[in-house]
Amino acid sequence: MSASNSTRPHVVIAVDGPSGSGKSSISKAAAEKLNYKYLDTGAMYRALTWFCLQEELFDENEIFENLINHNFILNISVDPRIDQVSVNESDITAVIRLDEVTNKVSFYAAMPKLRSYLVQRQQDLVINSAQGIVVEGRDIGSVVLPHADSKIYITASDEIRAKRRALQSNTDENEVLESQKIRDNLDSNRKISPLVIPDGAIILDNSTLNFEESVAAFIQIVRGA
Ligand code: DC
Numbered sequence: 161m162s163a164s165n166s167t168r169p170h171v172v173i174a175v176d177g178p179s180g181s182g183k184s185s186i187s188k189a190a191a192e193k194l195n196y197k198y199l200d201t202g203a204m205y206r207a208l209t210w211f212c213l214q215e216e217l218f219d220e221n222e223i224f225e226n227l228i229n230h231n232f233i234l235n236i237s238v239d240p241r242i243d244q245v246s247v248n249e250s251d252i253t254a255v256i257r258l259d260e261v262t263n264k265v266s267f268y269a270a271m272p273k274l275r276s277y278l279v280q281r282q283q284d285l286v287i288n289s290a291q292g293i294v295v296e297g298r299d300i301g302s303v304v305l306p307h308a309d310s311k312i313y314i315t316a317s318d319e320i321r322a323k324r325r326a327l328q329s330n331t332d333e334n335e336v337l338e339s340q341k342i343r344d345n346l347d348s349n350r351k352i353s354p355l356v357i358p359d360g361a362i363i364l365d366n367s368t369l370n371f372e373e374s375v376a377a378f379i380q381i382v383r384g385a
């Protein structure tokens with residue numbers, strides 16, 4: 161099923177941007193204020209990565225077999241107030257944020273069959289949403305929802321992004337900057353669905369904005385669409 165304007169009755173907002181831009185927290189807060197649903201597609205890639213590490217799966221075809229044989233039962237909350245992800249009934253909400261998963265996601269997210277599978281799941285969640293929805297990730301406006309009502313690309317300078325991550329995780333800023341560069345590079349240069357500014361996207365650079373100002377700017381873009 162395609163997620164074109166003619167097949168869905170509700171407002172769809174596509175959000176993309178690099179890691180550390182604050183796009184998840186801004187999108188979630190804006191979705192809550194707008195009374196929309198919220199889908200964190202990065203959490204879906206993280207959940208699949210967690211499953212593959214757990215099952216010691218490294219080969220794309222073998223992983224895909226598991227997907228089509230329904231060995232990977234993913235449940236993700238689309239309520240912006242409830243952060244919950246489970247796979248095969250194990251709650252993995254917290255564990256998918258650990259370094260051992262974070263450092264491996266790019267490896268699995270570069271596999272075309274796995275991306276197609278997750279993109280289809282994402283489009284189905286949007287089509288079945290009973291409300292407007294904010295969908296956030298790296299390829300949303302370009303691949304998953306090219307016909308979204310609004311496309312927002314959230315970003316901030318490399319240094320500001322690293323500083324925020326370092327504060328959050330209580331780690332060294334330079335270390336974060338280095339690992340951020342590696343991840344940005346992998347996400348932006350992979351052959352399939354690289355992180356790009358999608359056609360028609362409005363750029364929200366929040367380097368000089370605080371959180372409330374960023375959420376207000378987001379809502380203003382949506383309302384102005
Ligand atoms: O947004 P995040 O940091 O939780 O995303 C985790 C990883 O998943 C990140 O390395 C990029 C990848 N990702 C992707 O390739 N496509 C998406 N739509 C969302 C995330």
